[in-house]
Amino acid sequence: MQHPSQATTLTPDVSRLKAGEMNLGTSIMAVAFEGGVVVGADSRTTMGSFIANRVTDKLTYLSDRIYCCRSGSAADTQAHVVTAQLSQYEMTHGEKPTVHIAATMLEGIIYQNKDRLSAGIIVAGWDRIAGGTVYNIPLGGGLFSAPWCIAGSGSTFVWGYCDKTFEPGWNKDQTLEFVRDTLSLAMSRDGSSGGTIRMAIITEEGVERVFVPGDKLPNYGGDRV
Structure with a gap:
């Protein structure tokens, strides 16, 4: 019989990160409305427990x-190659790409490199065929269309809020308020999300950027830095 002092101590491997990989976080969101979409995100970039950029x-x-909207590794989510491909598409076909085409291009890159990239993307916008549309591309690939989408570490705290609060048929102002409030709630609960909220209203008329500083956000009881 083995003496208690000689017993092997088992240490569970609770980390799912690869060697040298940082634990990153964010809160991103997109919501379609009649005539366009609203996209939004917090502004905190983290490297583990270290805040690398607040804006x-x-x-x-x-x-x-x-x-x-980008979540995951900041380096892995750079979309410059897709921007170049979409520009080439417009020159080749003589027409602007649709949101679905842009989302499909990004999804292809993420799926083909699923073992190398840590990238979760929301693609949203307006085109003359489908109007305002939202596509979710989770880690590892996949393409899912929905009237609204949230992603990033902060999304786990607000799925229930979104399910209960969202109503089809909202106008631009109602949608903008919904995105602001949802992201603010996520930022107040998720330590890897914070800073300010940046949003964009995308319609046939163009793109309107909206900036909400941290001290102007609804306060749900959490301190923001």
Whole structure:
């Protein structure tokens, strides 16, 4: 019989991160309304427990009236190659790409490199065929269309709020308020999300950027830095 002092101590491996990989976080969101979409994100970039940037712009231009929101590794979510491909598409076909085409291009890159990239993307915008549309591309690939989408570490805290609060048929102002309030709630609960909120209203008329500083956000009881 083995003496208690000689017993092997088992240490559970609770980390799912690869060697040298940082634990990153964010809160991103997109919601479609009649005539367009609203995209939004917090502005905190983290490296583990270290806040690397408090005012990051996570809304990335892809093409005319098409943007993406980025979560995961900041380096892995850079979408410059897709922007170049969409520009080439417009020159080749003589027409602007749709939101679905942009989302499909990004999804292809993420799926083909699913073992190398840590990237979760929301693609949203307006085009003349489908109007305002939202596509979710989770880690590892996949393409899902929905009237609204949230992602990032902060999203786990607000799924229930979104399910209960969202109503089809909202106008632009109601949708903008919904995105602001949802992201503010996520930021108050998720330690890896914070800073300010950057939003963009995308319609046939163009893109309107909206900035909400941290001290102007609804306060749900959490301190923001």
